[in-house]
Amino acid sequence: MDRPLLSVGAPRAERADAVRNRLHLLATARGMLAEQGADKLTMDGLAERADLGKGTVFRRFGTRAGIFQALLDDDERAFQEQVLYGPPPLGPGASPLDRLIAYGRARVGFLIGHREIARAALDGSQPVPAGSQTPISQMHIRMLLGQIHLGAANLDVLAVQLTAALDGPLLLYLSASDLTEAAAQTEERIAQGWQDLIQRVCRP
Amino acid sequence: MDRPLLSVGAPRAERADAVRNRLHLLATARGMLAEQGADKLTMDGLAERADLGKGTVFRRFGTRAGIFQALLDDDERAFQEQVLYGPPPLGPGASPLDRLIAYGRARVGFLIGHREIARAALDGSQPVPAGSQTPISQMHIRMLLGQIHLGAANLDVLAVQLTAALDGPLLLYLSASDLTEAAAQTEERIAQGWQDLIQRVCRP
DNA sequence: AGCATAAACGGACTTTACCCCGTTTAGTAT
DNA sequence: ATACTAAACGGGGTAAAGTCCGTTTATGCT
Numbered sequence: 001m002d003r004p005l006l007s008v009g010a011p012r013a014e015r016a017d018a019v020r021n022r023l024h025l026l027a028t029a030r031g032m033l034a035e036q037g038a039d040k041l042t043m044d045g046l047a048e049r050a051d052l053g054k055g056t057v058f059r060r061f062g063t064r065a066g067i068f069q070a071l072l073d074d075d076e077r078a079f080q081e082q083v084l085y086g087p088p089p090l091g092p093g094a095s096p097l098d099r100l101i102a103y104g105r106a107r108v109g110f111l112i113g114h115r116e117i118a119r120a121a122l123d124g125s126q127p128v129p130a131g132s133q134t135p136i137s138q139m140h141i142r143m144l145l146g147q148i149h150l151g152a153a154n155l156d157v158l159a160v161q162l163t164a165a166l167d168g169p170l171l172l173y174l175s176a177s178d179l180t181e182a183a184a185q186t187e188e189r190i191a192q193g194w195q196d197l198i199q200r201v202c203r204p
Numbered sequence: 205m206d207r208p209l210l211s212v213g214a215p216r217a218e219r220a221d222a223v224r225n226r227l228h229l230l231a232t233a234r235g236m237l238a239e240q241g242a243d244k245l246t247m248d249g250l251a252e253r254a255d256l257g258k259g260t261v262f263r264r265f266g267t268r269a270g271i272f273q274a275l276l277d278d279d280e281r282a283f284q285e286q287v288l289y290g291p292p293p294l295g296p297g298a299s300p301l302d303r304l305i306a307y308g309r310a311r312v313g314f315l316i317g318h319r320e321i322a323r324a325a326l327d328g329s330q331p332v333p334a335g336s337q338t339p340i341s342q343m344h345i346r347m348l349l350g351q352i353h354l355g356a357a358n359l360d361v362l363a364v365q366l367t368a369a370l371d372g373p374l375l376l377y378l379s380a381s382d383l384t385e386a387a388a389q390t391e392e393r394i395a396q397g398w399q400d401l402i403q404r405v406c407r408p
Numbered sequence: 409a410g411c412a413t414a415a416a417c418g419g420a421c422t423t424t425a426c427c428c429c430g431t432t433t434a435g436t437a438t
Numbered sequence: 439a440t441a442c443t444a445a446a447c448g449g450g451g452t453a454a455a456g457t458c459c460g461t462t463t464a465t466g467c468t
Contacts, residue, residue, distance in 0.1 A: 015415060015464060039329065042454060053418030058456065122376075124326045125243065138377070153404075157397030164372025165365040172326075172375065173342070173364055193361030200357075200405045219434060219445060246424060257448030259428085268425065 022060050025050050026074065029067055038068065038120040068121035072114060079110050080136060096147035097202055103140060104166055104194035111170040112187050118171060138163040148202050162201070166194060226264050229254050230278065233271055242272065242324040272325035276318060283314050284340060300351035301406055307348070308370055308398035311341060315374040316391050322375060342367040352406050366405070370398060 014022075028050040032041050043064060047054040061067045088094035089102040111118055142159035169190055218226075232254040236245050247268060251258040265271045292298035293306040315322055346363035373394060 012414085012465095017464065018416065021416085043456080044454065047418090054420095054456090055418050055458085056416075059416070062456095064455065119328060122326070122328050124323060124328065135377075153400050154393065154397055157393055158401065160373050160377055161369040161397055161401055164376065165369040168368025168372040168376070169364045172368065172372070173339075189358065189361055193358055193365055196357050197362065197365055197405065200407070201401065203404070203407060216435095216444085221434065222446065225446085247426080248424070251448090258426090258450095259448050260446075262426065263446070266426095 018060070021050075021052060021056060022070075025052065025057060025060055025067075026070060029071060033071075033117070038116045041067075041120075063123070065121055065123040068117050072117050072121050075114060075117075076110075076136065079106070082106070083140060096144045097198070100141065100144045100148070100198050100202070101195045103144070104198065105191040107137060107166055108170070108187055108191045108194065111167065112183055115170060122171065135163065137167065141166075150202065158201075162198075165197060222264070225254075225256060225260060226274075229256065229261060229264060229271075230274060233275060237275075237321070242320045245271075267327070269325055269327040272321050276321050276325050279318060279321075280314075280340065283310070286310070287344060300348045301402070304345065304348045304352070304402050304406070305399045307344060308402065309395040311370055312374070312391055312395045312398065315371065316387055319374060326375065339367065341371065345370075354406065362405075366402075369401060 025046065029041065029046055032046065032049060043057050044054060046067070047057045050057075057067075061070060082090055083103065083106070085091055089098040090106050092099075094102070138159050141162050142155060145155045145159055145162075174186070229250065233245065233250055236250060236253065247261050248258055250271070251261045254261075261271075265274060286294055287307065287310070289295055293302040294310050296303075298306070342363050345366050346359060349359045349363055349366075378390070
């Protein structure tokens with residue numbers, strides 16, 4: 001009479017063929033990305049190379065940007081691993097302030113390494129690029145801010161702003177040429193800038 | 205024998221018909237925007253309604269995002285007027301710190317009022333949305349930072365980061381629903397957050 | 409095993425951004 | 439006025455994103 005569903009929120013697990021195709025498409029996309037760059041990656045091309053229908057590609061990822069978001073998510077998982085369980089100061093064990101600085105440095109490196117994917121993951125019609133909703137980055141920063149005892153301040157808003165200060169330069173303002181020619185110096189300048197910013201913000 | 209050009213850099217003034225069509229297209233675009241919203245504004249539709257060829261539209265604006273960038277530029281001119289020549293604390297006359305705070309507040313208001321255009325002006329393949337190169341916003345923040353005597357710090361990088369902290373939330377992270385339902389409160393929260401952030405950063 | 413059903417698949421179709429190039433015209437020099 | 443030229447115009451053509459819907463298949467139940 002009653003149906004033993006897996007509660008209301010879980011819309012039944014992903015079907016096996018769907019999983020297989022999703023992984024296959026991601027792998028194929030990585031291949032094309034490595035060979036030809038992000039702007040040459042078309043939905044038709046991906047479908048053909050993966051030997052699947054175009055409808056399948058859209059069903060899996062919804063939109064072109066969705067593919068890059070999925071790729072980014074994937075790589076971000078390894079990064080999060082380090083943040084959550086890795087050695088300090090990035091992982092737990094160091095002081096919140098040191099972790100915050102280390103996090104920024106690590107994230108800058110990650111974003112520079114993934115700049116092509118990260119840019120392509122931006123949508124314009126959608127708010128946030130990767131992550132389900134509030135980006136992990138923002139949550140982590142919010143948490144560390146909470147552990148540092150700042151005077152009365154709206155930590156939620158501050159976390160959003162600091163996340164933007166971290167991601168914005170690489171996602172919005174730095175041109176591609178700034179990154180290809182002297183990526184290493186740029187990375188160091190931004191990482192250092194982050195450290196200065198955080199130390200100023202968190203000064204007692 | 206020699207031709208009295210207007211020096212090398214100036215590629216000859218814009219032709220009269222070009223100016224006329226550009227203004228006409230911008231006006232038409234504003235009309236369509238007000239009636240139907242940004243995502244319904246297509247290049248073909250604009251060309252037809254303006255009674256011009258599609259080629260002309262692309263020649264003027266280069267890309268779809270270019271139209272929104274032009275509209276934003278246009279509105280930003282009035283805003284800059286206030287910043288450069290208006291009354292303090294936004295205009296000159298107040299202390300740099302007060303101007304910085306006032307600027308952030310004003311810009312948040314401007315961006316919320318122009319959120320649809322500003323989002324549509326984002327490109328993805330291009331670095332910065334509006335303004336010719338480094339956004340005016342960034343230059344202005346950079347200048348005010350220079351007038352505040354902070355300890356040794358890379359002001360160029362800091363300016364980029366603060367610009368991102370200001371624009372990022374509205375361009376990247378806040379979903380449309382956050383803005384339509386309680387735009388006024390959101391505006392106040394972000395503006396207050398900016399003030400807190402700046403006061404922290406600029407504390408002696 | 410056989411069945412029911414929701415999900416996944418595929419590929420034709422539509423829409424839209426953007427390109428190209430032959431034609432027209434504003435601006436200038438004679 | 440006339441001729442010349444660089445720029446602007448127009449609209450058909452191409453490619454790629456995204457939609458639709460009829461067909462196929464995995465999965466859970468009897």
